[in-house]
């Protein structure tokens with residue numbers, strides 16, 4: 001169950017400190033709840049995929065106090081344990097961007113202008129203007145149990161090499177070379193259109209550390225999906241195919257995430273971007289669009305969910321970027337490339 005006894009708002013200011021106005025907001029709390037449970041599960045402090053109650057509690061500003069907040073705390077409680085994580089108020093930066101867009105529409109802020117925000121919280125049953133409105137109670141989506149197999153993380157590391165900058169705080173992710181080879185072949189075959197697929201694999205736990213880590217075992221191409229140059233959507237057929245593959249393979253695999261290609265050379269051609277300019281183009285590497293974020297949030301919202309992007313540029317061979325959840329937000333992240341011999 002999810003409990004939130006406060007309603008949240010933002011006070012927005014121009015950069016010079018003059019007030020723009022205020023907005024009430026409904027932040028997306030679930031990635032923060034997901035992160036809290038998984039962060040503590042990795043450390044063996046709470047069961048992986050456990051249930052129980054998650055509550056959001058404001059952290060008051062140390063100097064100004066209530067109703068100003070510096071962030072919030074997520075507390076996850078079950079019959080057996082209680083864990084908590086704190087998040088800074090920049091967790092609300094997306095809803096602040098939405099609110100600022102409203103002020104742009106009203107002509108109070110120029111598009112692209114910097115703005116500042118202060119988050120506030122009020123008791124939901126308090127004497128505010130929304131007094132009497134029902135508590136914001138939602139049920140966090142029921143999670144299917146994900147099997148965890150005991151494995152030796154050091155042994156996996158010995159058989160792999162770091163790809164990209166691997167942050168020691170991120171859950172280790174292992175991707176076999178054959179999966180990348182398949183992604184590359186499918187990207188080439190799609191020729192300038194986005195293509196993609198679902199990544200399946202196993203979740204492991206090394207009880208000696210403790211730590212939880214993910215091993216991608218296969219990619220299921222989204223064959224039934226028609227990609228365009230800019231967008232890819234998964235259809236019901238894609239999900240059915242992935243579901244059947246998991247069932248038939250019968251290896252305790254789960255959905256770990258998805259991959260898709262970025263036909264950057266095509267995007268750049270359309271914009272008449274030179275290969276020289278492409279080298280510094282923000283789309284060429286570690287780019288995750290708003291659509292990509294939406295797919296990730298809707299289809300792969302688990303704290304261990306990952307997204308792999310194949311960057312197809314005109315100035316170098318195919319490169320790969322990985323994205324994952326960190327403190328409830330999506331970040332570029334590194335992974336380990338696993339030698340194929342073992343499979």
Ligand SMILES: [Zn+2]
Nearest residue numbers: 262288289292
């Ligand atoms: Zn994309």
